[in-house]
Amino acid sequence: xxxxxxxxxxxxxxxxxxxxxxxxxxxxxxxxxxxxxxxxxxxxxxxxxxxxxxxxxxxxxxxxxxxxxxxxxxxxxxxxxxxxxxxxxxxxxxxxxxxxxxxxxxxxxxxxxxxxxxxxxxxxxxxxxxxxxxxxxxxxxxxxxxxxxxxxxxxxxxxxxxxxxxxxxxxxxxxxxxxxxxxxxxxxxxxxxxxxxxxxxxxxxxxxxxxxxxxxxxxxxxxxxxxxxxxxxxxxxxxxxxxxxxxxxxxxxxxxxxxxxxxxxxxxxxxxxxxxxxxxxxxxxxxxxxxxxxxxxxxxxxxxxxxxxxxxxxxxxxxxxxxxxxxxxxxxxxxxxxxxxxxxxxxxxxxxxxxxxxxxxxxxxxxxxxxxxxxxxxxxx
Amino acid sequence: xxxxxxxxxxxxxxxxxxxxxxxxxxxxxxxxxxxxxxxxxxxxxxxxxxxxxxxxxxxxxxxxxxxxxxxxxxxxxxxxxxxxxxxxxxxxxxxxxxxxxxxxxxxxxxxxxxxxxxxxxxxxxxxxxxxxxxxxxxxxxxxxxxxxxxxxxxxxxxxxxxxxxxxxxxxxxxxxxxxxxxxxxxxxxxxxxxxxxxxxxxxxxxxxxxxxxxxxxxxxxxxxxxxxxxxxxxxxxxxxxxxxxxxxxxxxxxxxxxxxxxxxxxxxxxxxxxxxxxxxxxxxxxxxxxxxxxxxxxxxxxxxxxxxxxxxxxxxxxxxxxxxxxxxxxxxxxxxxxxxxxxxxxxxxxxxxxxxxxxxxxxxxxxxxxxxxxxxxxxxxxxxxxxxxxxxxxxxxxxxxxxxxxxxxxxxxxxxxxxxxxxxxxxxxxxxxxxxxxxxxxxxxxxxxxxxxxxxxxxx
Numbered sequence: 001x002x003x004x005x006x007x008x009x010x011x012x013x014x015x016x017x018x019x020x021x022x023x024x025x026x027x028x029x030x031x032x033x034x035x036x037x038x039x040x041x042x043x044x045x046x047x048x049x050x051x052x053x054x055x056x057x058x059x060x061x062x063x064x065x066x067x068x069x070x071x072x073x074x075x076x077x078x079x080x081x082x083x084x085x086x087x088x089x090x091x092x093x094x095x096x097x098x099x100x101x102x103x104x105x106x107x108x109x110x111x112x113x114x115x116x117x118x119x120x121x122x123x124x125x126x127x128x129x130x131x132x133x134x135x136x137x138x139x140x141x142x143x144x145x146x147x148x149x150x151x152x153x154x155x156x157x158x159x160x161x162x163x164x165x166x167x168x169x170x171x172x173x174x175x176x177x178x179x180x181x182x183x184x185x186x187x188x189x190x191x192x193x194x195x196x197x198x199x200x201x202x203x204x205x206x207x208x209x210x211x212x213x214x215x216x217x218x219x220x221x222x223x224x225x226x227x228x229x230x231x232x233x234x235x236x237x238x239x240x241x242x243x244x245x246x247x248x249x250x251x252x253x254x255x256x257x258x259x260x261x262x263x264x265x266x267x268x269x270x271x272x273x274x275x276x277x278x279x280x281x282x283x284x285x286x287x288x289x290x291x292x293x294x295x296x297x298x299x300x301x302x303x304x305x306x307x308x309x310x311x312x313x314x315x316x317x318x319x320x321x322x323x324x325x326x327x328x329x330x331x332x333x334x335x336x337x338x339x340x341x342x343x344x345x346x347x348x349x350x351x352x353x354x355x356x357x358x359x360x361x362x363x364x365x366x367x368x369x370x371x372x373x374x375x376x377x378x379x380x381x
Numbered sequence: 382x383x384x385x386x387x388x389x390x391x392x393x394x395x396x397x398x399x400x401x402x403x404x405x406x407x408x409x410x411x412x413x414x415x416x417x418x419x420x421x422x423x424x425x426x427x428x429x430x431x432x433x434x435x436x437x438x439x440x441x442x443x444x445x446x447x448x449x450x451x452x453x454x455x456x457x458x459x460x461x462x463x464x465x466x467x468x469x470x471x472x473x474x475x476x477x478x479x480x481x482x483x484x485x486x487x488x489x490x491x492x493x494x495x496x497x498x499x500x501x502x503x504x505x506x507x508x509x510x511x512x513x514x515x516x517x518x519x520x521x522x523x524x525x526x527x528x529x530x531x532x533x534x535x536x537x538x539x540x541x542x543x544x545x546x547x548x549x550x551x552x553x554x555x556x557x558x559x560x561x562x563x564x565x566x567x568x569x570x571x572x573x574x575x576x577x578x579x580x581x582x583x584x585x586x587x588x589x590x591x592x593x594x595x596x597x598x599x600x601x602x603x604x605x606x607x608x609x610x611x612x613x614x615x616x617x618x619x620x621x622x623x624x625x626x627x628x629x630x631x632x633x634x635x636x637x638x639x640x641x642x643x644x645x646x647x648x649x650x651x652x653x654x655x656x657x658x659x660x661x662x663x664x665x666x667x668x669x670x671x672x673x674x675x676x677x678x679x680x681x682x683x684x685x686x687x688x689x690x691x692x693x694x695x696x697x698x699x700x701x702x703x704x705x706x707x708x709x710x711x712x713x714x715x716x717x718x719x720x721x722x723x724x725x726x727x728x729x730x731x732x733x734x735x736x737x738x739x740x741x742x743x744x745x746x747x748x749x750x751x752x753x754x755x756x757x758x759x760x761x762x763x764x765x766x767x768x769x770x771x772x773x774x775x776x777x778x779x780x781x782x783x784x785x786x787x788x789x790x791x792x793x794x795x796x797x798x799x800x801x802x803x804x805x806x807x808x809x810x811x812x813x814x815x816x817x818x819x820x821x822x823x824x825x826x827x828x829x830x831x832x833x834x835x836x837x838x839x840x841x
Contacts, residue, residue, distance in 0.1 A: 051838075052456045053477050092816065111634050112575075123823050133827060153799075218646035229582065231642045323811070324803045339449065341795050 046349040051342045063349035069150040070135075073127040074143060078120040091115040124148075154350060156325045157333040160240060164329070165308035167244035171251045172300055176293070178252065179259035180285075193260075197253035204250070208317040211246045215318075233319055236326040243314055243327060250314075255300050262296030263289070294373040302365055309358050330354050406723045407437045408462040410730070413447040417669065417746060425742055429733050436726040438463070455479055455715065462720025463727050466522050466711045468505045469787040474713070475508045475521050476791055476839045481714040481721050484519035486728040493732045495520065497753050499779050501695035502527040505788050506711045513839050515610055515789055522711030523735035526749035528664045529707040529778030530596055532685065533671070533769075536678040538565055538586060538659040549771040552600070552683035552703040555627055558660070562588025562637030565659040574636040581636050588637040590661030591649035594806075595785050596684045596705035598624040602691025606832070610789035613832055616825035620689045625809055626817035627687070633813040641811050664708060665750055665775055672768055680769045683777065694781040701781035709752075709784070750779045791839055796831030800824050 046063055048056035078087045085096040090103040091111060100117045108115050124134040124146040132148035135155050139145070149155045178196060182189050199207060214221045215232035223230060232242040270288045279287065312331040315321055321328030330350065338347035412422060419442050426440040441461070443450050448470050454460050466474055474480050487495055495503055502524040509518025532553075539546055542564050547553050553561070563573055565588035568580045598605060603621030604614040615621040631638045639652060650667075652658040656677055662684065671679060683703040686692065694701035712731045714720045720727040733739050740751035744762045751757045757779065763772045787793035805824055808815040815823075 051477075053479075113634075125823060125826055216646050217642050229642075231645060234641055234645055322803065322807075324807050336794075341792065342452075 042348040043352060045345050046352050048345040050344040050348075052344060053342075056345060059345060063346045064353075066150045066346065067154055067349050067353055069132070070147070070155070071129060071132055071149075072145060072147045075121045075124050075127045075137065075146050077142075077144075078122055087120045088117045089120050090117040094120065153325055153328060153336075154330065154333050157328045157330040160325075160327055161309060161311055161329045161331075163240050164243055164247065164311055165305065167247045167251075168301070168304045168308060170244075171248040171304070172255060172297065174248065175252050175255035176259050176297075178256045179263055180289070182256070183260060183263045193257070196256050199250045200253040200257075204313045205317060207250060208246075208314055211314075212318055215242055215246075234323055236323050239319055239323065239327045243318070246314060246318075247311075251304065255304075258296055258300055259293065262293045266292040291374045295375055298365075298369050298373045302362060305361060305365070306358055309354060309361070405435050405437045406719065406726055407439060408720050408723065408727055408730070409439050409441065410463040411441050411443055411451065411461040412465040413443055415444075421743055421746055425734060425739055429730055433726075433729065436723070436730070438730050460715045460718050462718045462723075463712060463714055463730060465525065466506075466713045468709045468711060468784055469793060471506060471508075471522065471711060471713075471788065472515055472791040472793075475515075476513065478510075479716050480508075480521045481716050481724055482519040482521055483523065483714070483728060483731070486724060487520055487523075490728075490732060493523070493736050497755055498524065498735075499527050499750075499752060499754055499757075501707065501780065501783060502709045502752050504695075505709055505784050506713075513836070516608075522713035523731050524752040525710045525712050525734060526740075526743065527707055527709050527752055527779050528666055528749055529775055529782050530593060530662055530664050530684065530705050531774050531778050532660055532682040533653065533663055533667065533679060534660050534682055535653065535656060535658065536680060538656070538677075542567075546680075547682055549680065549682055549774060553685040555685060555687055558589060558685045559631070559635050559637065562631070562660070563635060564588065566637045579636070581640075584639070584643070585657070587639050587652065587658045588660065589631055590638065590653050590658035591663070592628060592631070592638075592685075593662050593706055594625060594628060594810075596662055597628060597687065599693040599704040599706065599783065600684045601687025602689045602693050603687075604693055605786040606789060608789075610786075611832070611836060613825065613828040616821040616828070620687065620691065622817045622821055623689070624687060625805075625821075629810045629813055629817065632810065662705075668769070669746055680771055681774045682771075683774055692781070693783070695783040698781060702777065703781065705778060705782045706785050707779060707782035750775055790832060790835055792835035796828065796835045800828050800831060 045056060047059060047061070049059050049063075050056035079085065080087055080096050083096065085098060087094050088097055088100050089095075090100060091108050093103075095103065095117075097119075103115055104117050106115050107113075119142075121144045124137055125132075125148075127146055128134065128148035131150055133150070133152050135147045135149045135152035137144060137146045182192055186192075212233070213219070217223060217229060217231045217234075220232070222232065230238060232238050266289060270292070271284060274284050274288050310331055311329045312335070315327045315329055316332055316335070319327045321332050331354070334347050334350045334354070337343045337350060410426065412418075414422075422440055422442075426438045430437055447465070448467065451461070451464055460479075466480070471480075487493060503520065504516055506520055506522040506524065507516055507518050508514075508521050512518075534546070536546060539561075544561055544564050547557065547561070563575055565586060566574050567585050569583045569585050570578065570580060572579045574581070595605070598615075598621050601620045601624045603618050603624050605621065606612060607614050632640055639647075639649070639658075647655075649658065649661055650663070653661045653663075654671075654674055660682075684705040686703050692701050692704045694704045712734055714724055714727045714731070735752060737753060737756055740753055740756050741761045743749055744751045744756070751762050756762065757776060762775075765772075786797060790796070804827075805815075805817075805820045809817045809820045
């Protein structure tokens with residue numbers, strides 16, 4: 001009797017297991033075909049040259065070397081070949097240092113401006129080993145240096161991508177503030193939630209076009225409100241802050257919603273206990289609200305950072321990565337290599353590189369999380 | 382009952398069989414363009430289909446992302462049979478073996494005479510697979526058109542400033558442009574750029590609008606790449622360097638052109654159309670729109686020439702008074718399609734569009750210069766009853782102007798776009814942080830190695 005019941009149960013269990021496997025089979029097969037397959041193929045392609053039309057050719061580590069090689073060198077001052085004197089540029093003419101005093105400050109009729117002189121340096125590219133292009137130059141005192149890379153666009157893209165992620169902490173702070181304000185039960189709470197959530201459901205392409213007008217230097221809302229004439233998107237120094245502003249606006253609603261959900265989950269009795277202990281508003285936030293919200297913050301931080309590394313649509317629509325390469329992101333570099341230049345192999349290398357970086361940052365985030373994220377089940381420490 | 386059915390089947394078979402034997406070949410033809418161009422081509426296609434019962438051309442427009450769409454449709458195995466191939470992308474398509482040689486068909490044809498076509502347009506569509514060179518060898522596409530560039534001027538602004546109109550038969554010099562540009566550039570307080578009180582941030586009208594760098598370089602005798610397309614020539618060419626520097630000076634020294642910030646809100650085209658720019662370069666395709674929308678008197682002038690006294694013209698013709706860039710679009714058969722199997726039918730259509738009838742039809746709209754010299758010389762193009770009244774300027778431009786460096790080289794985006802538009806142009810003309818001479822010297826190796834890689838990519 002007992003044995004048959006056990007048999008019956010195991011038969012039932014087997015049955016359920018079959019059904020279980022069948023249910024997970026659909027997404028599993030989907031993953032294998034549409035994600036794992038391309039993933040493995042792109043890893044293979046990252047070691048090849050492939051242009052879509054002819055079959056891939058093995059390239060070994062060439063692509064990886066091209067992506068990662070970095071170097072730096074000093075750019076020498078330009079000297080007169082005969083006298084060894086330093087050469088200066090005054091207006092549009094190059095003169096030895098001894099002639100600088102008589103030219104400096106004179107007026108150039110044709111250029112309609114006062115002449116200024118500055119020392120000349122060599123060509124940055126000539127200071128680098130062959131195959132390397134200048135990524136950026138910098139001065140230390142009177143000496144000039146150049147950092148070179150075999151693919152400066154990728155490195156610049158990496159820098160830009162990380163720079164644009166500076167918006168994440170700002171955005172988290174603002175959305176937490178908004179969530180707490182809306183959690184107070186003020187009037188029109190739902191209306192405000194709708195307003196702040198709107199950017200999340202609007203298509204990015206549409207909001208990007210609206211922001212193009214907001215950022216317009218002549219007729220834009222932003223310059224009008226600030227009373228400035230800032231060229232937001234076409235100035236290499238302003239374009240990244242501009243994109244950060246837009247990114248914060250776009251991410252606010254979603255983050256606020258998650259924070260609101262987190263706030264609902266903070267146990268009331270903790271506030272009561274804190275009040276009985278005489279805690280003020282700041283102390284209640286610092287010792288009750290904030291620790292209770294750390295899992296939410298952690299979740300938002302991780303997902304925002306992963307999304308941040310994959311930043312593409314806004315700069316692609318609004319600036320095409322420009323001016324120059326001032327707002328090109330890593331994914332834009334991948335896109336250009338793949339679909340403009342049809343270098344699928346090299347694009348795959350960049351994609352895997354980006355994937356590895358995201359993985360690494362996520363692992364670091366998780367290991368750091370033990371120090372600051374509290375879960376309710378944690379014992380007080 | 383059964384026999385009735387049998388009879389019916391037999392009748393249907395009998396009816397369908399003869400027509401099945403003459404089933405016309407269906408060929409898909411794609412192009413881009415606005416609604417006007419679409420309706421012109423729809424009419425042309427219908428007229429062709431009516432006269433050619435053995436083939437049906439199915440016309441389809443790809444209004445956006447034309448080249449990527451065409452590229453992926455070929456890679457995806459669903460290509461059209463006949464397609465527009467812009468001259469700038471011809472090298473990419475032909476070097477990948479995606480176009481069918483038309484040489485034998487052209488040779489066998491009585492309807493299309495390659496010698497009657499502007500040499501500067503047909504020459505762009507030649508390719509020699511053995512030596513991998515462009516501009517020589519078999520013809521792989523017929524020009525749908527040639528689109529030369531000229532200077533459009535707003536005559537009303539000249540009149541208002543009391544400046545006499547420049548002679549339409551003699552190109553202006555750079556000094557003329559600066560002088561006239563200074564008189565016609567006026568800020569909101571009525572000051573010109575040479576007044577000390579001139580307010581460059583609040584300019585009412587600009588003397589100079591768009592000047593395409595190729596126009597200015599070629600009309601100063603400069604080159605961007607060598608004739609065989611293998612060498613980056615600009616860095617050693619003083620005429621080219623001077624031309625780029627002058628373009629920068631127009632903004633930063635003479636202040637007669639809108640700067641990048643002003644252009645963020647309004648394009649050169651919009652500035653000209655709203656009467657705020659006196660002189661601007663545009664292609665022939667601008668005429669159709671201008672006839673409809675411009676509410677001021679306008680006409681065309683040759684591209685201004687530089688101080689070198691030299692002109693880089695197509696095939697180095699020495700009697701050209703000016704030069705510049707001209708664009709063109711080719712019509713080609715895509716390899717590996719039913720169009721290739723029925724190349725004679727596909728070619729018959731291409732020839733029809735590129736031939737006299739198709740060209741007259743297209744020219745009537747004002748879009749383009751007919752690719753055939755004879756047709757272009759007639760009133761079908763010159764249209765003496767319509768603006769601009771000095772259309773002869775376009776003919777000189779069509780004869781002398783040449784394609785851009787992208788037509789003569791593969792992978793243009795990679796070697797040129799990156800170093801020029803995102804590098805040199807930004808530093809010299811937009812931001813004025815570098816002189817042209819330094820910018821070219823700094824990037825000469827980058828241009829050359831990019832160009833070498835582009836050519837090497839064809840050897841794979």
